[in-house]
Amino acid sequence: MPLSPPAPRTARHIRRITYQGFEREDGLWDIEGELHDSKTHDLPSRRNPGRTRRAGEPIHHMWLRVTVDRNLVVQAIESAMDDHPLAGCPQAQRALQAMVGCSMTRGWRQSIQIHLGGVASCTHLRELLFNLATATFQSVESAFQSQGDEPPRHLGQCTGWDFHGQAVKEHYPQFYGHTPQLLKK
Structure with a gap:
């Protein structure tokens, strides 16, 4: 473990987030994100009163696929919610379509806030989108190329x-x- 030894403690929450980038045969790129939250202990279900959510069962299990072109402009977006804590959560997915046409270059987080902020969408989907841009930069080689006299975006x-x-x-x-x-x- 690269961190110093911790004080005595008990694990309570686990969040796993993964991203993958795929180059498509049509010249576009698919960047996929997955978020998985679970607890280390049993707790009552908010979505299904009277039911107990067992330790390790997902509270949130959400997926995103964002398709971009080589200029990092969103061409399509798709999401799925395998698990969510509240009955109304899936309604948040509709708002994601507002991100089509947005650029993952400078201003990406601001675009997310404008189109998906507050109750327009879902905190967890926004979190996946924020860092999906970094995975996109790591996947799409053209993101590291300069544009004429302009430096590459990561500098x-x-x-x-x-x-x-x-x-x-x-x-x-x-x-x-x-x-x-x-x-x-």
């Missing part, structure tokens, strides 16, 4: 890819020392 987004850092100097010397323009509000 200037973390310490490792600082425009004044060693990685940019080595791998993208033409953008070393670059000062990005501030986005207009």
Whole structure:
């Protein structure tokens, strides 16, 4: 374990999130996300009063498939909720179609908040979408290519890819020392 030894404790909740990226034969990309929440102890079911949800049974088990083009623009979105805690949860899936046409480049999280924020959709689907963009960047090679005189989208987004850092100097010397323009509000 890479962390220091923990204080004595008892596990209560388990969340597993996985992402996978697939290149399609038609030139598009499918990025899939899965979220699975469970408890380590039995608890009453909110969706089915009188029923007990057993330890390890999913409270949330949700899936997303987002299809993007090489420019990271959403072409299609699909979701499934195998398990959810409340009867009304599946209604949140309809709002996801508002993300078709949105770009996963800068402003992705803002687009999610605009189209799916509050009660328009589901907290857990939004969480999957937030980080689905990172999985997309890791899957679609064109995300790491510069667009003419513009640096690749990942530069200037973390310490490792600082425009004044060693990685940019080595791998993208033409953008070393670059000062990005501030986005207009």
